[in-house]
Amino acid sequence: MANVRDSNSAAPAAKPGIKPGIASPFRWLRARIGAGRGQSLILSMVSLLFAGLIWHLLSTFVFNPFLIPPPLEVFYAAIPMIKSGEIFADVAISTTRVLVGFLTGSLVGIVAGVLLGRIRVLHDLFDPIIELLRYLSPTAMIPIAVIWFGIGEMSKYFLIFWGTLFIVLINTIAGVGRTPIARQRAAECLGATRLQIFVLVVIPSAVPYIVTGMRIAMASSFMSVIPAEILAADSGIGYLLQKSSMLLQTPRIFVALITICVLGFIVDRIFRFFVDRVLARYMSFVAVT
């Protein structure tokens, strides 16, 4: 199914007049991974190179290079951090915190969400609380989390859990509530019991909403682990940022910032790969006749 779109958006064949030097990488990539993807891959690389160039020009000629270190200086700062393994240790710590909080938060969010979405009394009972608590971002909860759990791992797990829970919960409730009535009634007259309708029809129908909620929660987890580590940790990428800031090591700050970008991107790609592989059949939203 995914291929259909690619073949439609395929790049037009190389037109006469285009210099062979420009056309050949296109042709090479098209042969290897298909025309549409090859073109967008090249454009992505062009975009990144262009951004790097602008960054270099700005930091060299416009701004104080101490405030915005040029790309090469950041690169040189990264080498010892990579060689010593320091950056990987921080990445591992932060990623573990995100995963533990994200997975537990998603689990509780999904279980509570399907129940609250389905059982009217529970929904009416808990909805006011959810509607109020959802405005307490993980950042707002840092001070109290430190008092409750100290600066150990538990406070970070809790904060990520907190942020994930409400996003996944609210999306799951919405997904369960939006299962088409016709689909539930169709199952009912085919002979499904109430429990079967819930398990075999309502929950699968909610999967696209749950997955969307989890993706948003994943991104927000990477955002909220950083302030948690800045304010209440002695390890992780956030702590690296904090420490480098105190020592006025701007290149190291930039290394940490880029690491966050790359890490978030990679984890999201892994998540999407997993969804495509395992949950693809559940991901079509209600088809329009």
Add this chain to the structure above:
Amino acid sequence: MLRVTDVRKVFGTAHDTYIALDNVSLDIADGEFLCLLGPSGCGKSTLLNILAGFEPPTSGSVTADGAPVTGAGRDRVMCFQDAGSALFPWLTVEENVRFGLRVRKIPKAGWDSIIDKYLRMVDLDRHRRKFPAQLSGGMRQRLQIARMLAVEPQVLLMDEPFAALDALTRRHMHAVLLEIWQRTGKTIVFVTHDIAEAISLADRIGMMSVGPRSVITKMIDVDMPRPRDLTNPRVAQLFNEIEALLAPDLARAE
């Protein structure tokens, strides 16, 4: 036989009520093809939902073969207008049909031959592994029909099933449905707002008035051989009669 006696349906609260159906009575014989015809908002879908057991009547009674209808029953299955929502999009064509066999605890040994039989009947046996999103509108509606036939109900309740299809596909679906009806002898209650559709399908047409307080205004026997061609003078005359009957209601509905 389905028997509807003095059914009233009132929606809303004590202060803000809407009387959808007002004392509707109707007998539907076994093996009959009955069309309920009326403009939008005449309560025909409400009546169908009551027949299916999805909604209880406010007063009056509905019985199927003498037993009161209190919920969705194994003998009555509904076909919905929007097949996209009614089908299970995460199941393939054959898995959609299998769903009903599974929840009805039909012995596994028989599944394959049942699925095969009904997918062939609606001409979808070459598309078993496809998902509903990969089917055209007409194919989805055929899948919905196969899925409901597979659990072998006595009554098919159809809620404007072909309203969203283009005219050519709709005519094809009429032929498919009539053939299935003639082969299986099911009772069909078919809701539509399309006069031509009602005439080409039904044994009897129940005309319904626009709400509030919808009633069945007239029962028309369509005593003509199928297929019924609209250029046939008798068919055309019936079409005009029905259109004239609906005209005042249409004006009121606007």
